[in-house]
Structures are given as C-alpha cells and as structure tokens.
C-alpha cells in the first residue's frame with residue numbers, strides 16, 4: 001500500500017502548495033509501523049471522508065491518497081475540521097516522512 | 099444554508115446594536131434556532147456575544163503539540179505576569195498590542211466591537227508551519243525549525259489573524275475569489291498598520307513586509323509577502339518565486355479548490371495590498387491615520403461578496419465623506435487604485451471573479 005499526502009492553504013499557501021508530496025510505502029517500512037498505517041487508513045476510510053472541509057481563515061487542508069493494489073481512494077481534512085482518526089493518520093505520515 | 103427567517107447578516111448587525119434589548123433578542127433568536135447550532139458562523143457570534151463584558155481579556159493556552167484544542171492548558175490570563183514559555187508571552191503581548199491598536203486608533207472594543215475574549219493557542223501540532231483563525235480563536239504553530247520559525251514571533255502575523263476576526267464580525271467577506279483575496283489583504287493591512295503603529299513608523303519608513311520574522315535565518319526569503327512590491331518577497335530554489343501580482347493585468351485566475359487556494363486568496367491579495375501601500379505613501383505620514391480610517395470604514399461598509407472594484411469605489415466615497423470631495427486624501431485613493439489597474443467609479447473592464 002502506498003500513501004501520499006499533499007498540503008495546501010495556510011498563511012503561506014503559495015509556498016505550501018509547491019512543496020513535494022510526502023509518500024509512504026508499506027513495503028519499505030518496519031512491519032509494526034506498516035500495520036499501524038493500515039489500521040489508521042482503514043479507520044479513516046470507514047468514516048467515509050465526505051465533502052469539502054470548512055474554510056477556516058488561513059487553515060491548511062490535507063489530501064491523503066491511498067493506493068492499495070490498484071484500488072485508490074482520496075480523503076481530505078483541514079485544520080479546523082478533521083476527525084481524530086484523520087488527525088492520527090496525518091501525524092503518522094508526517095512523523096514517518098520527516 | 100441557514101434555515102432561519104432572519105438572515106444571519108441581519109442578526110450579526112443586531113448583535114452589534116448598542117441597545118442591550120436588541121442584542122438580547124438577536125441572541126435569543128440565534129440560540130433557540132436549534133438548526134443553527136454548531137454552524138461555524140453562529141458559534142462565533144454566540145461566543146462573541148456571550149463574553150461581551152470581558153473587554154477583550156486575553157487567555158493563552160499551550161496545546162503541547164496536540165492538534166486538539168480542547169486538551170490545551172491555560173498558561174497565562176489577563177492579570178498574570180510573564181511565564182517561562184516564550185511563545186506564550188509573545189502571543190499574549192501580540193494580542194495586547196493589537197487590541198490596543200483597535201481601541202486607540204478605531205475605538206473598537208476587541209474583535210467583535212463588544213469586548214470579545216481574545217484566545218491564543220500556541221505549540222499547536224508538531225513542527226506545524228502555520229497560524230490560523232478558526233472563527234473563535236487564534237492558533238499558532240512552532241514551525242519546523244528548517245524553513246519556518248515560531249509563528250508567535252511575528253507581530254504582523256498575530257495582527258493578521260486577529261484581523262480575520264474583525265473582518266468576520268464586519269463585512270464577513272467570503273473566503274474565495276476576489277472577496278477572499280480582499281479578506282486576505284485586509285488582514286495584511288491590519289498586520290502592517292499594527293506593526294508600524296507599535297514601532298511609531300511613518301509609511302515611508304516602514305518595510306511593508308508580512309511575516310519577515312517567520313523564516314529561519316537559513317532560508318533565503320525576505321518575508322511571506324511584500325505590500326510595497328508584491329511578487330518580490332522571496333525567490334529561491336526551495337519554493338520558487340513569490341507569485342503575487344501587483345496589477346490587474348497580472349491577476350492570477352485559479353479555481354476555487356484547495357489546490358487553487360480558494361481562487362488565489364493569498365495570491366491576488368497583492369493587488370489591494372499594493373493599493374493600500376500607494377494610498378499610505380500618497381497621503382504621507384502614518385498609515386493608520388487617514389489611510390487606515392478610509393480602509394476601516396470601507397470594511398464596515400462592505401458585504402460578504404464585495405469585489406475589488408466595489409471596494410475601490412467604497413474607499414473613494416469614504417475618503418470623500420471623511421476628508422472632503424477632491425481632498426488630497428480622496429485624490430490619493432483614486433491614483434492608487436489607478437496604478438493597480440482599477441478605475442474608481444468605472445464598470446470593471448474584466449469579468450474576473
């Protein structure tokens with residue numbers, strides 16, 4: 001499974017949009033972390049994503065694309081509206097790609 | 099979106115009434131309209147109205163790297179002295195300076211004009227590269243330490259975020275296309291004026307930069323934006339060239355998507371930013387005097403869908419009302435908009451949103 005994150009908006013919107021996406025591949029990470037990533041992806045997908053988030057002034061938005069053996073899904077969230085599961089997935093991706 | 103007989107902008111105006119009975123009735127309408135509960139705009143209005151007697155009292159919270167604000171711990175409130183945490187103190191001081199600016203310069207009592215409590219949240223998230231206004235409070239990240247430094251270190255960024263609160267409680271400009279870029283510009287104008295007022299700087303002595311303190315010293319960038327010369331704030335290998343236009347001929351058409359920055363709200367703000375800079379230089383002296391008053395009164399006279407042309411026209415008529423028809427101030431306003439490609443009083447020649 002491959003997971004990629006792009007970040008948009010924020011006070012520095014033009015800069016954020018130009019930074020490369022962060023990507024993770026479960027084939028290239030320790031089994032325990034890969035398992036955690038799969039569980040969080042499953043939790044976020046179970047919530048169904050849904051709609052464009054609220055437009056908080058200068059809030060950042062996050063697009064996470066999941067590609068698992070040809071099955072692809074995209075979920076979005078923002079600083080002012082994200083579920084606990086989305087927040088946990090986001091911080092795992094950020095930590096693993098620093 | 100609101101299933102309510104009284105449009106929200108009217109309730110908003112009623113909440114601004116100096117008559118306590120009218121404010122109370124508007125509050126009742128908001129609270130008893132159950133379907134409105136939880137809606138962002140209404141939450142902000144209720145929060146603002148409920149804390150009316152607070153006189154803009156400050157509270158700064160430490161998120162301790164969490165992104166979930168309710169977990170944050172109160173670190174410093176209005177009557178407390180400085181604490182050990184520098185970010186807490188910087189946010190506290192920045193909110194205080196901005197509050198004093200609105201009170202002394204525009205006789206405005208806090209964000210909503212009725213003493214709304216000022217809440218700042220610092221250390222949000224881990225290495226978070228941003229600061230934002232969520233409709234009720236200002237939230238600041240620490241920066242990643244590589245590109246961005248602590249966002250509380252910049253007074254103009256703090257005033258920019260608080261300025262979003264003021265805009266939300268006045269014109270409530272929608273956050274997309276031209277009204278959104280105008281919303282962004284008005285926050286940059288607030289950020290610049292507060293910084294210049296705090297430093298006692300005249301318009302010709304100011305740097306007119308937004309966010310000059312938020313990059314780490316290793317990053318080759320002057321600031322996030324330049325109001326004096328939009329498009330020149332940065333140019334480096336890491337994130338390219340500042341995309342802000344300084345004239346309608348270079349207006350950037352972008353879609354109303356996350357990728358498109360809601361139609362370029364942080365990009366096309368360069369055009370009205372430059373106009374404000376030119377007015378301040380044209381009139382001379384302090385930006386927060388005649389230029390600031392013309393802009394502030396125009397903000398109060400605007401609506402959620404006001405575009406560049408309409409705002410320019412409003413600044414021209416406000417300059418006339420405040421300083422007289424054909425006054426030097428009014429002439430400076432016309433000349434400034436002319437220079438960025440907007441002719442006051444004309445039909446827009448471009449059908450741009």
Ligand SMILES: [Zn+2]
Nearest residue numbers: 057058282285
């Ligand atoms: Zn902003």
